[in-house]
Amino acid sequence: MRISEEKRKNFYKITTLFVLTIGFISYLFSQNLVAQALKIDPLPSWNQGMTKTSIIEFVNRVTIKDSPEFVPKEDRIAVFDHDGTLWPEEPFIQMMFVKERLKSMVKTDVSLREKQPFKTVLEDSKHDFDSDEKETTMNLFAFASARMTENQYKTEAKAFFAQGIHPTLNLPYTKVAYQPMVELMEYLRNNDFQTWICSKGAIDFIRIISQEMYGIPPQQVIGSSTTKEFIKNDGKSVMWRKDELDLFSDQLMKPVYIDLFIGKQPLFVAGNVRSEGDIGMLTFSQMQDNPSFQLLINHDDEQREFAYSEPGNGSLNAAQKNSWQVVSMKNDWKLIFNSKRMF
């Protein structure tokens, strides 16, 4: 049977059009033009108001091609504190891991039962070690994750996150990310920012969940670290964890480690009110010729999360003096967690 010339031509036309349309649509999606054209709200969990408006205005200022303050993609670095900025710090989740580790160490060596810090952990499960002990929480983390290989540590930490439930929020630890901050990081990435974490918390602890919870790969996490050695063990080379704190990434050391790991001043930095821990990196981000944005989260939502303030009020004072944008969790955030409580 012969197909008419006309029909054959039409078939080619339709096929060509179909292929080209698919290509074009793929291109539009890859360029993120569809979302922009449809004016999809990039921050749906943020209430309308000053904070949300100022974030979006800043991103437009530095990313729109004709803007006098346009910043090239490679300089769009955004750095986020972790505890209290991306997830709750009541209790300090890393300390829950340390306590589990200490308990399991006692199980394999009962003689530890009367020694510190094991004794305290066994007798007072609510003790937070933060205020009255000589060892800092970071030293305790180094201690509880030491004398093993890096791979053994990773297995332990992954097991903790696979099972752990937040004691008051009743959510798995992997579900307690602040949804508005997850959206903010995604919004920044969609505008070609590279998103980083810079935390006082342990670098190897955050790296276990940073990709899954925040879309941040391990190599974009900065934090306190444990001394390691690359040694031979039973004739095999291993990465060995020592009982020793190496980097301690807090306060004025945060900008130093941002400089060490990134080598650039971030355009965008977010931290929170509690211990003046983020003033250093917020200041570091502001002292540059490029326009920059500083966000400071205030925990004022006792009902949906926690309410606490800072002795001395240093962070909020610095925010006022330097025109940093303060986030009221109560007023600026439509919701805090994306998941319903389990029970």
Add this chain to the structure above:
Amino acid sequence: MRISEEKRKNFYKITTLFVLTIGFISYLFSQNLVAQALKIDPLPSWNQGMTKTSIIEFVNRVTIKDSPEFVPKEDRIAVFDHDGTLWPEEPFIQMMFVKERLKSMVKTDVSLREKQPFKTVLEDSKHDFDSDEKETTMNLFAFASARMTENQYKTEAKAFFAQGIHPTLNLPYTKVAYQPMVELMEYLRNNDFQTWICSKGAIDFIRIISQEMYGIPPQQVIGSSTTKEFIKNDGKSVMWRKDELDLFSDQLMKPVYIDLFIGKQPLFVAGNVRSEGDIGMLTFSQMQDNPSFQLLINHDDEQREFAYSEPGNGSLNAAQKNSWQVVSMKNDWKLIFNSKRMF
């Protein structure tokens, strides 16, 4: 004047086809399909042979979707040593910068003339400080780039690279990258590897040129570092460089810093024969469940670059024992530099 219905229809058809074609072509380019379809040689400066074949076979093994050894994109980390692996180390280019700094320090303070290391630099411009001085070359770098802010240092280092000419190759320092290695890094990036540098050299020195010379952003450079402080100077916060070596990223510390900065074991590591400096990171990359690739560059091309060997032969022995791929610059590389000598 009325345009016929026929003509109007044709105009719409052509316009639509044009827009869709542009979209489709953009899509193809964005997916890197064009190069693959045209079978463009990804490593044109590499001679055909075992080395080139084994690199391409490895990349196919870990990147082709149906391969039993497929590795997801996020785990495709490639780490390169710098001096002797990506650019020449005869002389140590960082030391040329140190010498210029020392000379300029003497100019502003003549009393330094009789002190060390200034005296040696002024009297013996060829002295390399590597073998007979108590201070290592890294300590000298810390010394010569200290007592200034990070921004001041960056200005100095950029000025050095803007003017400096390699003394024997007669090329600007920014043009002495090994072209085959530049191609290799681009080839790996086109296959969704993230390319990093891990050097004994100063992190802040390499970061000045890493993007321009190798397409590697500053935040993907690991190296030895100078201690810094975030302090107030005349009432202004500054990142201050101290005269003190901090990280010393050589030998067995290379895997430790790869773990600190990246948090993953690289799939692909390249180093070179000279001081056994890269055996550690090549070993680290090999001890994993994923398939991995180790490349060791042997400087055996006296005519086009330099020829030197390693006392004790540790690197080549390790390569043989562990089946690392050895590159003969003389036989494997069609050309070494992409630029013609200036004179």
